Amino acid sequence: MSANMQQDDTPLLLAAGQGDRAAFGRLVERYHRAVIHFLQRFLTSQDADEAEDLAQDVFLAAWKAAPTFEPRAKVLTWLLRIATNAALNYRRDRQKRRAVSLDGTAPPTSDIESPVGRALSHETRETVTAALAALPPTQRAALILRHYHQLPYAEIAAVLETSISAVESLLFRARQSLQKSLACHKSESPPQVSPGPRVQP
Numbered sequence: 661m662s663a664n665m666q667q668d669d670t671p672l673l674l675a676a677g678q679g680d681r682a683a684f685g686r687l688v689e690r691y692h693r694a695v696i697h698f699l700q701r702f703l704t705s706q707d708a709d710e711a712e713d714l715a716q717d718v719f720l721a722a723w724k725a726a727p728t729f730e731p732r733a734k735v736l737t738w739l740l741r742i743a744t745n746a747a748l749n750y751r752r753d754r755q756k757r758r759a760v761s762l763d764g765t766a767p768p769t770s771d772i773e774s775p776v777g778r779a780l781s782h783e784t785r786e787t788v789t790a791a792l793a794a795l796p797p798t799q800r801a802a803l804i805l806r807h808y809h810q811l812p813y814a815e816i817a818a819v820l821e822t823s824i825s826a827v828e829s830l831l832f833r834a835r836q837s838l839q840k841s842l843a844c845h846k847s848e849s850p851p852q853v854s855p856g857p858r859v860q861p
Contacts, residue, residue: 669735677726684726688719691736694809695719695743701792701804702747714750718743733818740809741819744801751797791841799834802827 669687676684695718699711721742729738792800798820805811805819816827 670731673726673729673735673738674731676723677729684723687722687735691739692719694736695739698740698743698804698809699747701789701808702744702797702800703750710750714746715743718746721746734815736809737811737815737818740805740811741821744819747801748797787842791838794841795834795837799830799837802830803834803838806831 669690672683672687676687692715695715696711699714699718703711703714718739722739725742792803795803801820802816805816806813811819813824813827817824820827820830822830
């Protein structure tokens with residue numbers, strides 16, 4: 661996203677806060693893909709189809725909250741905070757529904773090029789999705805915001821409504837867990853056996 665586009669975002673959101681639906685529509689067009697990608701990576705593979713519906717909820721919440729937007733925050737940071745809360749709430753609700761059912765009653769280059777960054781780039785989508793799904797929700801959100809959306813620590817802290825030191829701790833634990841998970845996956849994969857030399861009859 662270009663710097664010029666970033667500069668235009670705040671006036672659009674402020675206009676939306678005054679009831680300008682056209683301005684808000686431009687913001688939706690501009691950020692819909694980023695919100696969808698965040699939600700798809702945050703949700704488990706079983707829930708990935710819910711990302712589109714959840715994104716609609718995010719933008720509906722953003723429209724309602726637009727009058728309270730404070731220009732100190734970047735628009736993307738503000739939207740991802742709403743998306744994170746929506747995803748966390750969805751996960752909690754799903755876990756509650758599952759519990760009832762079981763009860764029987766109803767970024768800098770150095771960071772992107774880190775071992776975790778390289779693993780996220782080279783592993784298959786299914787492997788990474790499973791590894792991310794195994795992380796605690798806040799660790800998962802921090803890792804996605806850092807490695808996929810390349811947000812600096814201060815903006816991740818704003819999204820998660822926590823401190824920079826807490827973000828550093830979340831990312832450290834998430835990277836350790838992810839590396840172990842991906843290493844276990846590789847060790848469990850069957851070895852690739854190349855065919856032996858052909859025997860001439």
